[in-house]
Amino acid sequence: MDLLLDINVAVDICTKRQPFYDDSNFAVAKCILDGGRIWIYVGSVQTLEYVTRTELKLIYQKAGKQVSARQLEKNTRDVLKELASDKHWLASLAHEGMVFDSVDPEDEQLIRSLSRFTTGAIKLLTRDELLCERYPDLTITPQQYLQTLSQHKPIDFIDLKTQQDHIRPALEKNIHRVLHHGQYIMGPEIKQLEERLADYVGVKHCITVCDGTKALLIAMMALGIKAGDEVITTPFTFIATGEMIALLGAIPVFVDIDPRTYNIDPNKIEAAITSKTKAIMPVSLYGQCADMDKINTIAEKHGLPMIEDAAQSFGATYKGKKSCGLSTIGSTSFFPSKPLGCYGDGGALFTNDDAFAKTMREIRLHGQDRRYHHPIIGINGRMDTLQAAIVLAKLDIFDDEVKARAEIGTRYTELINSALSTHHSAPVLITPHIEPHNTSVYAQYTVLVGNREAVQKKLIAAGIPSAVHYPIPLNLQPAFAQLNKPAGSFPVAEDAANRVISLPMSPYLSDYDLQAVSYAILEGIQQ
Template identity: 65%
Template sequence: MSIQFIDLKAQYQHLKADIDARIHAVLDHGQYIMGPEVAELEAALASYVGVKHAVGVSDGTTALQIAMMALGIVPGDEVITSPFTFIATGEMIALLGAKPVFVDIDPTSYNLDPALVEAAITPRTRAIMPVSLYGQCADFAAINAIAEKHGLAVIEDGAQSFGASQRGRRSGSLSTIGCTSFFPSKPLGCYGDGGACFTDDDALAKKMREIRVHGQDRRYHHPVIGLNGRLDTLQAAVLLAKLPSFPDEVEARARIGARYSRLLQDVARVPVVGEGNTHVYAQYTIEVANREAVQASLKEAGVPTAVHYPIPLHLQPAFAGLGQGAGSFPVAEAAAARVMSLPMHPFLDEASQDAIVAAVRQALA
C-alpha cells in the first residue's frame, strides 16, 4: 500500500474537469495578472469567511506583511506572537523593523496562551498576532478582549486554519485582519503560492489592496509605499475550481481527524478540539516520546511523517539577538521535542488510515 502524506493527485483527479476548464479559461483570455478570476475569487472567499472584504495576495507570508503595513506597524513597534510556528510569523514582524515579542503556548491547543498575553504588553505594543496552528483557531474571545482593553489590533495568522470555525464564525473573520495561505498543502490550496487577507474594515481593505500593487490607488499614482503582492490569475482560477467542494473536504478532514483520535488516544497524545471550535487538521499532530525512533519505525512501515516545528522561533539563529535561550518558553520547547504529524488529507480512506494506525501502535508498543 502506497501512503501519501498529502494526496494532491487524488484531489486533482476528483476535480480535474473543473480545474482544467478554469485554467483554460485564463489561457484563453490571457489576463494573467489581476484578471477577472481574482475579483471573482475575492467575492467568493469573503462570502465563505463571512467578512466584507477579501484581498487576494501572492502568499500567506506576504499576507502577514501587508496586514501589518496596513495597520501602520513601523520600526520600534512590538507585535506579540507565538514562538511555536513557522518562521514566517516572526520573520515578517522583524522584516518591518518591529520586534517579535514571544508568548508561550497553551499545552492543549498549541496556540498562544491568552493568560500570558497581558503581561507581555508594553507601551510599544501595536498588535497581537495569534497563530491558529495545525487547523484550530486560537482563543480569539480572550485575545480580542485583551486587545480591546489596550487599544491593540489583532491579526490572525490563519495559514493552517482556513475552513475552521470558532463559535460559529470562520477563521479569517475573528480579528481585525485575518490572513491565510493557499500553499498547495493547505486545506484550500492552489498550484503555486497564494494567500488572502480578510477584514470588515473598509479603510484597511482599501489600504491592503493598494499595498499589494506597489501602493497604487490608480495607475502610476502611489499614495503609500507598497510591494508586489498580487495573486496570480491562474492560481485564483484553481482556487475557484476547488472552492465549491471545499465544505465537503472540511467535513471529511473533521471525520478523519476524529477517527484518528479515537483509534490512537490510548497510545499517544492526540489533538484536543476546544469548546466551540471545529478543526480542519491541516496537520494531524500527535505527541510521542522517542520521536526519532517512532518516525524511523513508521518509515520502515511505509508511513511518511513530518515534524511541525522542531525548533521554536526563539531558538532559531535568526532570532538569537532577542536573547531568549533554552527554557524561555518551556511549553513550546516541550511540544517541539514531541510533536509528529501523520498523513492527513480529505481522500484518506479507512484502509489506509487503519494501516497507519497499526504502524503507529506497533511503533509505540
Template identity: 55%
Template sequence: MKIDFANLQYQYQLYKIEIDEAIQSVLDKSNYIMGEEITQLENSLQKFTGAKHAITCSSGTDALLLAMMALDIKPGDEIITTPFTFIATAETIALMGAVPVFVDIDEKTYNIDTSKIEEKITSNTKAIVPVSLYGQPSDMDVIQSIADKHNLKVIIDGAQSFGSRYKGKTDSNLGDISTTSFFPAKPLGCFGDGGAVFTNDDALASKMKSLRVHGQSKRYHHKYIGMGGRLDTLQAAVLNVKLAHYKKDLALRQEVAQKYTEVFQEKGLILPFINDKATSAWAQYSVRVKYRNELQAKLKEAGIPTAVHYPVPLHLQECFEYLGYKAGDFPVAEIVSQEIMSLPMNPYVSEYEIQYISENL
C-alpha cells in the same frame, strides 16, 4: 503499502476536468494578472467567510506583511505572538523592523497561552498575532478583550485554518485583519503560492488593495510604499474550482480526524485537543510521541510518511538570536517541539490506511 501525506494528485484527478477547463479559460484570454477570476474568487471568499472584504495576494507570508503595513507597524514596535509556529509569523514582524515578543503556548491546543499575554504588554506593544495552529483558532474572546483593553490591533495568522470556526464565525472574520495561505498543502491550496487577507474595515481593505499593487491609487500614481503582492489569475482559477468543493473537503477532513482519534484512543499517544468553542480545518493531525526520530524511521520503512511541525521553536532559531531568548524560556513550546509528529492528513485518507497507520504505531 505507500501512503500519500497530502494526496494532492488524487485531489487533482477528482476535479481535473473543472480545473483544466478553468486554467484553459485563463490561457485563452491571456489575462494573467488581475484577470476576472480574481474578482470571482474574492467575491466567493467573502461569501464563504462572512468577512466584508477578501483581498487575495501572492502568499500567506505576504498576507501577513500586507496586514502589518496596513496597520502602520513601525521599527521598534512590539508584536506579541507564539514561538511555536512557522517562521513566517515572526519573520514578517522582523521584516517590518518590529520586535517579535513571544508568549508560551497552551499545552493542550498548542496555540498561544492567553493567560500569559497581558504580562508581556508594554508601551511599545502595537498588536497581537495569534496563530490558528494545525487548523484551530486561538481563544479569541480572551485575546480580543485584552486587545480592546490595551488598544491593540489583532492580526490572525490563519495560514492553516481556512474554514475553521470560533463560536460559529470563521476565523477569517475575526480580529482587525485575518490572513490565510493557499500554499498547495494547505486545506484549501492552489498550484503554487497564494494567500488572502480578510477584514470588515473599509479603510483597511482599501489600503491593502493599494499596498498589494505597489501602493498605487491609480496606474503609476503611488500613495503608499507597497509591494508586488498580487495573486496571479491562474491560481485564482484553480482556487475558484476547489473552493466550490471545499465544504465537502472540510467535512471529509473532520471525518478522517475523528477516525484517527477513535483508533488511537488506547495507543498511549497525546492526541489533538479541540476547544469546545472552536472547530478545526485539520491542516494537520499531530500527535505527541516519545522517541520520535526512531518512530519516524520505522514508520517510513512501513510506507507511512510523517512530518514535524515544528522541530525548533522560533526563540531558539539562529536568526532570532538577537532577541536574547534562551532554552527554558518557553518550556511548553520546547517540550512540544521535541514530541510533536504529524501523520498523513487530507480528505482522502481511507479507513484501511488509518487502520494500517494505527497498527504500525
C-alpha cells in the same frame, strides 16, 4: 484508480458480448463502487459507434432477428447513451492529434490521453494483448483489475493527486478560460475569488495576495507597524509569522503556548504588553483557531489591533464563526498543501474594516491608488490569475473536504485512543485536543509522543510518511538570536517542538489507511 475504457471493453459492456461481458462489466462496476471514475476518450466516439453497431448487427443475425438499418442505428445510440450516462468524457489536448508515426494512431491517442492524469491514477482498461505488452504500466485487463482489488496504494503525507484527478474537468475549464482571455495579472478570476472567499468567511472584504507570508507583511504594513514596534505572537509556528515582524524592523514578542491546543496561551498575553506593543498576532495552528474571544478582549482593553495568522485554519470555525473573520485582519495561505491550496503560491487577507481593506489593496499593488500614482509604499503582492482560477475550482468541493477532514481527524483519534486504552502501562501518545467551541480543518493531524525518533523510524519502516511541525521554536532559531530568548524561555513550546509528530492527512484517506497509520504509530510508541 480511475479507468479509461478501450473500445473493446466498452463494446463488451454495451452489447453484453460473451465471454467478456462479465469481467468487463464487473471491473467497471467495482471501480465506480470503490470511488473511481470511468472515462471515455472523446476521440473514440466514431469508432465506438461503428464497432457497437457492427457487433449488434452480428448478434441480431445470429439470433435470426430482422432489424432495419434505422432501428439498428437507434439501438446502437441507445446502448451508447446508457454506457455514457455515468461515465466521464476525456477530451483531447493538442499533442494527442499528432500520432501518425505510431503503429496504431488510435491506440496512441488513447495512451497519450492518460498523461492528463497523475502517474498511476488511471489505466486503460483493455483486452488488447499487444497494447498491454507495449504499455504494461499504462494498461490493465479487466481480469487483472479484478485481481488488484485487494492491493492498497501507498499512503501520501498529503494526497494532492487524488484531489486533482477528482476536480480535473473544473480545473481544466478554469485554466483554459484564463489562457483564452489572457489577463494573467488581476484577471476577472481574482475578483470572483475575492467575492466568493469574503462570502465564505462572512466578512466585507477579501484581498487575494501572492502568498501567506506577504499576507502577514501587507497586514502589518496596513496597521502601520514599523521599526522598533513590538508584535505579540507565538514561538510555536512556521518561521513566516515571526519573520515578517522582523522584516519590518519590529520585534516579535513571544508568548508561550497552551499545552493542549499548541496555540498562544491567552492567559500569558497581558504580561507581555508594553507601551511599544502595536498588535497581537495569534496563529491558528494545525487547523484550530486560537482562543480568539479571550485575545480580542485583551486587545480591545489595550486598544490593539489583531491579526489572525490563519494560514493553517481556513475553513475552521470558532464558536460557529469562520477563521479569518475573527479579528481586525485575518490572513491565510493557499500554499499547495494547505486545506485550501493552489498550484503554486497564493494567499488572502480578510477584514470588515473599509479603510484597512483599501490600504491593503493599495499595498498589494505597489501602494498605487490609481494607475501610476503611489501615495504609499507597497509591494508586488498580487495573486496570479491562474492560481485564482485553480482555487475557484477547489472551492467547489471545499465544504465536502472540510467535512471529510473533520471526520478523518475524529476517526484517527478514536482509533488511536481505543487502542491505547488496552495498554496497561500507557506510553505517551497524545492525540489532538479540539476545544468544544472549535472545529478543526486539520491542516496537520499532529500527535505528541515521548520517543519521537523511534516513532519516526517505525513509520518509515512501515512506509508511512510523517513530518515535524515544527522542530525548533522561533526563539531558538538562529535568525532570532538577537532577541536573547534562550532555551527554557518558553518551556511549553520547546517541549512540544521536541515531541510532536504529524501523520498523513488528506480528505481522501481511506479507513484502511487510517488503521495502518494508527497501528504503526502504536507500534512505534512501544519501541
